[in-house]
Amino acid sequence: MNIWTQDYEQLIFLQDRSIGFKAIIAVHHTKLGPALGGCRMMDYGNEEEAVLDALRLARGMTYKSALAGIPYGGGKAVIVGRPGTAVNREAWFRSLGKQLHKLNGLYITGLDLGSTVQDMDGVREETAYVTDTTGSLGADNExxxxxxxxxxxxxxxxxxxxxxxxxxxxxxxxxxxxxxxxxxxxxxxxxxxxxxxxxxxxxxxxxxxxxxxxxxxxxxxxxxxxxxxxxxxxxxxxxxxxxxxxxxxxxxxxxxxxxxxxxxxxxxxxxxxxxxxxxxxxxxxxxxxxxxxxxxxxxxxxxxxxxxxxxxxxxxxxxxxxxxxxxxxxxxxxxxxxxxxxxxxx
CATH class of the missing domain: 3.40.50.720 (NAD(P)-binding Rossmann-like Domain)
Structure with a gap:
């Protein structure tokens, strides 16, 4: 199956040059409920790699939720950047939160590779559509x-x-x-x-x-x-x-x-x-x-x-x-x- 031939509800490109922020949100399926899927932060080789990763992961989340019997769809956010580098992470994740808020609950993000509970706290400053924040069930004792x-x-x-x-x-x-x-x-x-x-x-x-x-x-x-x-x-x-x-x-x-x-x-x-x-x-x-x-x-x-x-x-x-x-x-x-x-x- 060619991932590029699949239907996705939304593919959103985000950029804020003032803080060096670039991200992609892929929403695959929301017919059963809001799309769930964490926010991944990686140093991708190029933009196409980041898009493909977001698309594949979002589709996988749809299938994962359906097979697990939970009433949610699939989505994913990927931030293009190297974890651990000297960037303004709070500003980056708050920027992501602002975009999530505009989606009005269509997609809810959380932890994934390269992101932390503190990053999710930054998203929470801008929107309620986030999980795995400090004191939450997902963050508690990992x-x-x-x-x-x-x-x-x-x-x-x-x-x-x-x-x-x-x-x-x-x-x-x-x-x-x-x-x-x-x-x-x-x-x-x-x-x-x-x-x-x-x-x-x-x-x-x-x-x-x-x-x-x-x-x-x-x-x-x-x-x-x-x-x-x-x-x-x-x-x-x-x-x-x-x-x-x-x-x-x-x-x-x-x-x-x-x-x-x-x-x-x-x-x-x-x-x-x-x-x-x-x-x-x-x-x-x-x-x-x-x-x-x-x-x-x-x-x-x-x-x-x-x-x-x-x-x-x-x-x-x-x-x-x-x-x-x-x-x-x-x-x-x-x-x-x-x-x-x-x-x-x-």
Whole structure:
């Protein structure tokens, strides 16, 4: 599926030259409710890369919300900039907040890669259409990241049950690519379940910390996808499952937290063709958006955790339907989700 041929409700380009601010908001679908999706801040190579990322992520949020059974659509904001550089972050995020307010609730933003709770506080200065602010459910004890990791942990167990007949992680080898907030928390869940970990991250300090905390073995970011393991868990950026990487996989299962893991739709078929069980990303990593929905509904952490636990059954359904329909799990997940959306996205 060519992302450029898909219908989107809005694609908005933002710029404030006086503060060096440039951003993009993509709203994919709001027929089931306001679009949800965090604000990502990255140093994109060019504007086209930023647009494509926003479009892919927004569509993924539509599918994630629908499959998770929450009444929201999909959207995404991306700010073009390098996190950690000397910019006026408060001014940047307040500028984003001003635009969100003009959308009058069509899109609600929150945390994502490169943004912080303090950044969301800046958005809150200009609009109420933001989550994950100081004192909120999503920001409290990093619940958004924790539930994302918990959902992936449950999804790995569901995948092991499908592939091996048992969900036990004891002595199973899990290769975790990416040790950010979600990847690191996932490692803790896995280590407590007696899994053996191999980890990689571009930040060598995070790798050392994982080795000390979990007894993990280290791999390089370039080699981690090809290490022999039971489960490869991509938890960094998207697009890691491309033709070359899939050919090199030495695992029974791919199940991780990263968004948009497949570089192209055809890559879902390539994984299937290799006999590797793939847990579709927007099914397994829905814990964060479930927390956001709970926050907007005024629910508590216990409700968010209970709803996140449905990820296990959602994956079981995808695996069963893929087998029944003779499809890859990626294609089966899309079909199930589009049926939930009433087949007609627009």
């Amino acid at each position: 619940l958004t990241a924790t539930m994302t990791a918990y959902g992936v942990f449950l999804g790995i167990r569901a995948s092991l049950k499908r592939a091996y007949g048992s969900e036990s992680l004891r002595n199973k080898v899990i290769a975790v690519q990416g040790l950010g907030k979600v990847g690191f928390k996932l490692c803790r869940y896995l280590q407590e379940a007696d899994a053996k970990l191999i980890v990689a991250d571009i930040d060598a300090a995070r790798v050392r910390l994982a080795a000390a905390s979990f007894g993990a073995l280290a791999s390089s970011p370039e080699a981690i996808a090809a290490v022999p393991c039971d489960v490869f868990a991509p938890c960094a950026l998207g697009g890691v499952l491309h033709e070359g990487a899939i050919a090199a996989l030495d695992c029974a299962i791919v199940a991780g937290a990263a968004n948009n893991q497949l570089a192209t739709p055809e890559d879902g078929e390539r994984i299937h063709g290799r006999g590797i069980l793939y847990a579709p990303d927007y099914a397994i990593n829905a814990g964060g958006i479930i927390v956001t929905a709970a926050e907007l509904e005024g629910a508590d952490a216990a409700k968010a955790k209970s709803d996140t636990e449905r990820i296990y059954g959602s994956l079981e359904r995808i695996f069963a339907e893929a087998s029944l329909r003779g499809l890859s799990t990626a294609a089966a997940a899309d079909q199930i989700t589009e049926e939930l959306l009433g087949k007609q996205l627009f």
